[in-house]
Amino acid sequence: MHTNDYLQARAGAKNRYKEDYAAVGTAFALAIVSVADQIHPEFLQLLWVLADKQTHNYYALITEEGEISSEAFTWPGSRARTFSFNKNSIGKAIAYATATRLHLSMHSTAPSSRRQAGQPIPSAECLMHGAAHASQRAAPCPSPPRPAVDADVGTPSVAPSAHANRAGASGEVDVVDDGTHAAGGVAASEWLAATLGGDDVTAGGTGTRNSAYDDAQSDDDDDEPVTVLEAILGRQVGQREDTACDEDGIDVSVGVDVDAVVGVGVHGQGVNLGVALGVGLGVGSPPLTSLDS
Amino acid sequence: MGATRGHNHVMDVLVQLARNTGYSVRVNHKVSTTAAASNKQGDVKLVNFGLDGFNNLVIDNFNLLRSCW
Numbered sequence: 001m002h003t004n005d006y007l008q009a010r011a012g013a014k015n016r017y018k019e020d021y022a023a024v025g026t027a028f029a030l031a032i033v034s035v036a037d038q039i040h041p042e043f044l045q046l047l048w049v050l051a052d053k054q055t056h057n058y059y060a061l062i063t064e065e066g067e068i069s070s071e072a073f074t075w076p077g078s079r080a081r082t083f084s085f086n087k088n089s090i091g092k093a094i095a096y097a098t099a100t101r102l103h104l105s106m107h108s109t110a111p112s113s114r115r116q117a118g119q120p121i122p123s124a125e126c127l128m129h130g131a132a133h134a135s136q137r138a139a140p141c142p143s144p145p146r147p148a149v150d151a152d153v154g155t156p157s158v159a160p161s162a163h164a165n166r167a168g169a170s171g172e173v174d175v176v177d178d179g180t181h182a183a184g185g186v187a188a189s190e191w192l193a194a195t196l197g198g199d200d201v202t203a204g205g206t207g208t209r210n211s212a213y214d215d216a217q218s219d220d221d222d223d224e225p226v227t228v229l230e231a232i233l234g235r236q237v238g239q240r241e242d243t244a245c246d247e248d249g250i251d252v253s254v255g256v257d258v259d260a261v262v263g264v265g266v267h268g269q270g271v272n273l274g275v276a277l278g279v280g281l282g283v284g285s286p287p288l289t290s291l292d293s
Numbered sequence: 294m295g296a297t298r299g300h301n302h303v304m305d306v307l308v309q310l311a312r313n314t315g316y317s318v319r320v321n322h323k324v325s326t327t328a329a330a331s332n333k334q335g336d337v338k339l340v341n342f343g344l345d346g347f348n349n350l351v352i353d354n355f356n357l358l359r360s361c362w
Contacts, residue, residue, distance in 0.1 A: 014355065021351055022347070025346075025348050025349070026338075026349045027347035028335065029351070031307060031355065032356070033303065034356070046352070047310075050310055050314045054314050057315055086310055089310065090306060090307070090310075093303045093305075093306040094303060096299075097300070097302045097303050100298050101298070105295055
């Protein structure tokens with residue numbers, strides 16, 4: 001079933017309310033939209049009626065009433081532009097609503113037993129549960145916390161929409177007000193520090209120490225959040241930081257690889273989420289030949 | 294929760310469009326009472342919309358966010 005068919009099916013199911021409202025002297029209209037930014041034709045007609053009245057009101061303010069039926073009123077005049085503006089406003093609202101829905105689907109579906117105070121949910125686990133919930137698959141087995149994509153570190157994942165005609169509108173949706181967003185944030189650097197006990201990694205036997213925490217912190221990409229919209233479009237984050245330390249004649253190299261791929265696909269009525277995370281940490285020293293000097 | 298928020302956001306934009314048009318709008322975020330025999334009440338009510346035979350226009354906002362996930 002295509003999305004248009006689904007829109008039509010929903011419209012058919014809702015149209016029975018028209019008779020009920022007609023009995024009380026009220027007209028009934030549907031405003032059906034899809035997550036693919038498709039708008040039902042009946043809703044488009046309503047938007048056209050609103051645009052027509054807006055244009056009439058505008059010309060009534062700036063010109064005489066007899067001049068309204070001028071050429072500027074018709075295509076490509078202001079009425080079409082107003083209609084397009086209204087339609088785009090609805091489209092942006094749909095996109096924002098879809099992003100909000102996707103964000104909350106990923107960050108609010110963790111088991112309630114884990115959502116206690118002092119027990120933050122790793123982002124990777126949130127993404128896993130969100131993906132499993134979205135694709136109607138069984139939840140994966142709990143895995144140890146792994147460095148996530150830092151999808152929720154720093155800034156809200158969904159930027160507030162900027163509808164020009166929503167000035168002062170109440171009910172702005174704040175996607176981070178429930179705290180679940182911040183609860184799931186575990187940066188890769190924090191995970192590395194926790195896994196390694198927060199201590200420095202000692203490599204070699206002569207007191208040469210190299211901090212893996214500092215190594216991860218030195219990567220500038222750690223501060224860059226991945227927004228939900230970027231997750232929708234799909235994004236591959238790859239970072240590699242190699243640090244070489246030469247102290248007392250001993251070369252020590254520490255490499256950290258963090259590769260993450262987040263992909264989201266919307267196919268008709270379903271949403272598939274795919275998350276792939278990979279982490280590699282290597283600490284080693286060069287051959288002893290370097291000690292000869 | 295996300296579907297309701299998304300629904301309310303689209304509805305808020307629609308309400309603002311109607312208000313900018315000049316209509317008096319009543320918003321029903323929470324469906325609690327009924328205006329129709331089928332126990333269904335719309336989301337947005339445009340008072341004195343101007344249709345022949347009808348005083349008001351009730352708009353029921355439905356987005357597929359609620360059915361996709």
